[in-house]
Amino acid sequence: MKKVVLASVLIASFAWCSGVPAATDPLYQKECASCHFGYQPALLNKASWEKVMGSLSEHFGTDASLGKEDSQAILSYLVRNAGNGKITTGNDTTRITLSAYFKRKHREVPLKQILQKEVGSLSNCMACHTTADKGSYSERYIVIPNYGRWE
Ligand code: HEC
Ligand code: HEC
Incomplete structure (x- = not known):
């Protein structure tokens, strides 16, 4: 039980x-x-x-x-x-990208990974969170274009 x-x-x-x-x-x-x-x-x-x-x-x-x-x-x-x-x-x-929670969670993402043309800005959730459209932001499903899985 x-x-x-x-x-x-x-x-x-x-x-x-x-x-x-x-x-x-x-x-x-x-x-x-x-x-x-x-x-x-x-x-x-x-x-x-x-x-x-x-x-x-x-x-x-x-x-x-x-x-x-x-x-x-x-x-x-x-x-x-x-x-x-x-x-x-x-x-x-x-x-969304201005909330304290959001900023804290993305503090360690390098600027060059965000500014590359496949992403552009942090507002482009789907570029890195492959399951964002399902509401799932789990680290397991993060793939940064040209850099791969987030570990
Ligand atoms: C004509 C294109 C267009 C349509 C239609 C549109 N948006 Fe947007 N939206 C944008 C752009 C451009 C941005 C800024 C993206 C960026 O900064 O990279 C944005 C950003 C946003 C953001 C802020 C994302 C962040 O940075 O945190 C929200 C929230 C949002 N839109 C909600 C909506 C809602 C709700 C609707 C429907 C009523 C809508 N949008 C329809 C173009 C659009
Ligand atoms: C450049 C790639 C990238 C973009 C774009 C991005 N994220 Fe993230 N996000 C990450 C990474 C990497 C992490 C994990 C960071 C860590 O653990 O240090 C993360 C973490 C998160 C988390 C926390 C997940 C957890 O389990 O703690 C949420 C929620 C989240 N992101 C939502 C969003 C939303 C919503 C958007 C769009 C408005 C967005 N992200 C845009 C890369 C990105």
């Missing part, structure tokens, strides 16, 4: 550290996963998603505006599934 409890605690904490629920909403996938992959809702908190969705006409140097209905439906999906734990704590910006 004890063993079973311990095993499930381990599995639960493992899943929590390296993963977030996948972004499955079809409208979100259609509208928000064309220029970049669909960042999972749990990667930002409610305040951040409100800022992102409130400024789509000036979205990181591009215009990502949507009609009112689609925009409201997506905002509601994002807010319903927003993060509220260690990944998003203290981050009320529009960027």
Whole structure:
């Protein structure tokens, strides 16, 4: 009995550290996963998603505006599934990559690996996290282009 409890605690904490629920909403996938992959809702908190969705006409140097209905439906999906734990704590910006947690986790990634043309910036999660689209960021599935597995 004890063993079973311990095993499930381990599995639960493992899943929590390296993963977030996948972004499955079809409208979100259609509208928000064309220029970049669909960042999972749990990667930002409610305040951040409100800022992102409130400024789509000036979205990181591009215009990502949507009609009112689609925009409201997506905002509601994002807010319903927003993060509220260690990944998003203290981050009320529009960027996942500016959270303290994110910066800490990527501190050891050499700049030349990030700036190479196959990656470009840390916002390009899929370039290194081969399973990012499934919400899985486990170190086991990290492959840096031209450098290989992360160990
Ligand atoms: C027309 C292209 C385009 C569309 C459509 C688009 N984005 Fe973006 N998005 C960008 C660009 C460009 C960046 C900046 C990437 C970078 O800095 O490398 C970005 C960055 C982001 C970031 C910040 C990532 C980071 O650096 O932490 C979030 C969050 C985001 N987009 C959410 C959305 C959402 C939500 C939608 C749908 C409503 C959306 N995007 C649709 C082009 C787009
Ligand atoms: C240049 C490659 C690269 C890019 C791009 C990148 N990461 Fe990472 N990421 C890593 C590496 C390498 C680690 C492991 C770092 C370590 O353990 O020191 C990591 C760790 C993580 C972790 C912690 C995993 C764990 O089990 O502790 C999360 C979560 C994560 N990244 C999310 C993201 C997200 C979300 C994006 C995009 C917004 C992203 N990463 C972009 C390379 C990258």
